[in-house]
Amino acid sequence: MGFVSTKELLTIRNLRTSFRIKDTFYPAVDDVSLTLRKNEILAIVGESGCGKSTLATSIVGLHNSIHTKVEGEILYNNQNLANLTEVQFNKLRGNDIGFIFQDPLSALNPLMRIGEQIAEGLIYHTKLNKKQREARVLELLEQVGISNASRVANQFPHQLSGGMRQRVMIAIALSGKPAIIVADEPTTALDVTIQAQILDLLKSLQDEIQSGIILITHDLGVVAEIADRVAVMYAGxxxxxxxxxxxxxxxxxxxxxxxxxxxxxTHSENEKxxxxxxxxxxxxxxxxxxxxxxxxxxxxxxxxxxxxxxxxxxxxxxxxxxxxxxxxxxxxxxxxxxx
Amino acid sequence: MANKNKKTVENFKSESSPPTGIQVVLREFKKDKLAMFSFLGIIALMVAVFVIASWIIDKEAVMKINLIERFTEPGVSGYILGADEAGRDMFGQLIIGAKNSLLIAIAITILANVVGITLGIIMGYYGGFIDNFFMRIIDFFITLPTLMIIIVVVTIVPKYGITELIFIIAAFQWMSTARLVRSKALSEARRDYISASKTMGTSDFAIMFKGLLPNLSSLLIVEVTLNFAGNVGIETGLSFLGFGLPPSTPSLGTLISYAMNPIILSSKWWIWLPASILILVLMLGINYVGQALRRSADAKQRLG
Structure with a gap:
């Protein structure tokens, strides 16, 4: 386990995210306060419908402001992410905050080559030219353990296996060397052997770039394996x-x-x-x-x-x-x- | 390293993978001989029309009135398809008319679809208020009697030629595309990969036109092709009714409208029949191509 700094990276205070149902707002995340430190993996666990994913998407500002209300404070670098406009958010997303989706197949654009998708963030956040971006894409792909990077960069998502797709997702999230990575059930759509590989990968990459990870999961095995701290959520x-x-x-x-x-x-005699x-x-x-x-x-x-x-x-x-x-x-x- | 990369790419190509994009379309056309034939025919026809009309035929000479040669029958004294009541060469008029009609149809298709696709994507992507607002405008436009309004505008506008006609027709053609694109964009824009793009800091504009648009392409190719066939028909219909192009600018519609004269309709077939057949062949051909494209866009309907 890496050294967890005491410096607070992300501070969530009294976060309340409510969805509008028939003109009434119902909070799916209710008064949540959390802190994330540098080089820490904070796991958020709970069963389906507890508001874990809503919490994650609130942090990266994926909510539609008409149907969803995000109140409270999400402090990062003295900025309250809950009040940012889209344009301000776009400067942070992909650069300071990376997001890993649950199902890599649906989270990758089916008609864009892998290389282009990884380069997407680089276009907006770096001044690299095309050649340098291509080099960086290959570097990222190799970093996430894809052996023939140049081939994969030219392929489409449907040509990759599930584990490779999730590796690509991680490469995309890492492209801006983000300080915070929000991983929304990154291993749920994968089988058990691949899960372990992906977790190892996440852990080793974190050691490299020293970012804080918020790991949303309902798998306590995953939590025990890589988390530093755990928050259990129930009903928001x-x-x-x-x-x-x-x-x-x-x-x-x-x-x-x-x-x-x-x-x-497995070793219990209780069959129930x-x-x-x-x-x-x-x-x-x-x-x-x-x-x-x-x-x-x-x-x-x-x-x-x-x-x-x-x-x-x-x-x-x-x-x-x-x-x-x-x-x-x-x-x-x-x-x-x-x- | 570069050499090695090239090699791996080649290796990959030899691996079997499910047919994608253009391969599916090619297979579909191979299976459907009629569509294949139509496609090649239309391309050949269009190239021929544009080449002959632009470089081989002298428009001035064709449109010159020569009353002595009035109603010359086909094949007589150098008139391949005869001459009309003013002694103008019908073959030349047919080619120039076809070129004008095709140009108008292409221009309308491009104009109407650019507007329709752009609006449709914006509506589908943002949803909510923007979607509602533009949908109501579209609803309003759809209830308007298009033909009547075009006829009124044509009568009012004093100087009136190909450009004006294109804009007037296009103004009433973008709604169906916008509606269609919007419905697909609505569902597509709620997919994870759009959110994933957002988490990379991509701007809305880039997501809409670089991320979302290609994913609507299968729908759009079909829509645009079939629209094109329809637009050839609309221009022709208007000209036939006398509200399209002025007689000095030949188009397939003006040629066919000669058939309104009973004498020409009954005894001078060479004046209106070639244009009618050309229209029929064009629209049928484009439709066959469009249907083949539609089948290749939908795995359930594919033949190949």
Missing amino acids: EIIEEAPVIELFRNPKHPYTRSLLNSIPQ LEIIQGMVPSLMKLPREGCRFSSRVPWLDESVHEKNPKLHEVGPGHLVRCTCWQHFYFEDKEGSVNG
Whole structure:
């Protein structure tokens, strides 16, 4: 694990991203505060519909200002990204912030050659001429582990394999040597062996360019492997935040513990897959007060939840929302507090 | 290094890969002999018309009135296709007319489609208010009786020639393209690769015309081809009705409109028939080509 600087690179304060549904704005990301430091991998985990991707796209400003409201502060270099205009944002995107998409096939333009797509960012952010750009493209392709770079640069996305496409995506994100890389589930669309390669690649490249990575994922295996710090999101809120080792050794919030509990264990004799009851409440039906997780732990007494759950510091860098974790037990193991 | 790169490129070419772009179109044309024939025919016809009309025929000589040679039959005294009521050479008029008609159709197609595609992409890309605003304008234009307005404008405008006609017709031709492009651009612009381009700091303009436009090309090629066939027809129709070009400027439409005279229609066939056949052949041919292109753009309909 590389040296994580203490300097804050990106500070998110009270970020609220709301979508308009029939003239009412419903927050999908609600009051999220996070910091990202240099050379750090911050993982954001949570199940589908928790607002992870919305958080990611808010950082790079991909939201349509008519249908989506982004409030709060996303501070980078004394600039609040939440208030930038498109033109101002275009100076940052691709240069200071790189974005890696989930599905590389749909995120690559099917009718542009790989080389052109990687060069796209270079055209807008550097003064390199065509020859120099071509050289840089080949360099980038080799950097992400593509062996015959000159051939691949002339190919179209459909001619590449899934792993190669994701490598190309990473090359595109890296083209401007960004200080921040936002990776939105970069390994979800890939098979397991390729996942490991891509993660290794991401990690080694990070060591090289010392950027901070925000890694959005729902795969706790990925988190354990490369993250430095983890924030667990549930229903638009961060419910637990801790250094990775602390989170896996000492999970506090019922949701985190349920998530960890539901990882299938190959050596376990228990054939039943552990699940979390119910599902994430939809955006419009989300309770706006009280503990948002309470509907999924109905066996707990109402009184264990806070009225207005806040993040409480329970250890160095370890934050937990609500007080219900102190009283939580798994339903089928009634009475045992440790689960 | 350069040599080695060249080699790898060549190696790659020998590998099998699914047919792309032009290969699909070629296969489709090989399967569809009629489309192939039409395509080659139209190209040959257009080249011939432009070459003969521009360099071989003297326009002044063709349009000179010579009443002695009035209604000369085809083949007599050097008139390949005979002469009209003013003794003007019909073959020369046919070629010049075809050139004018084709030029007008090409100009209208380019003008209307440039406007339509640009607007369509902007509407589809931005969506929301901009989309709504322009769609209402298009709705308004579509409800207008195009032919009536063109006829009125033609009557009002005092100096009136090929350029004016092109602009007037084009003004009523861009809406369908704009609507079609918009509908495809709407779905295409919501794809991840457009967002990916945004995350690279690419400006909206560059995304629209360098990223999005090529992805609409299969649709556009078909649309433009079929539009072209339609535009040949529109110009001809207007001229036939007497609202197109003045008689001093021959076009296929003005030639066909001679058939409005019953005597010419019944006994002087050489004056109107060649132009009619040329129009028929042109429009059929362009349509066959357009259909072959449409099939190659849609994998479900392909023959090849």
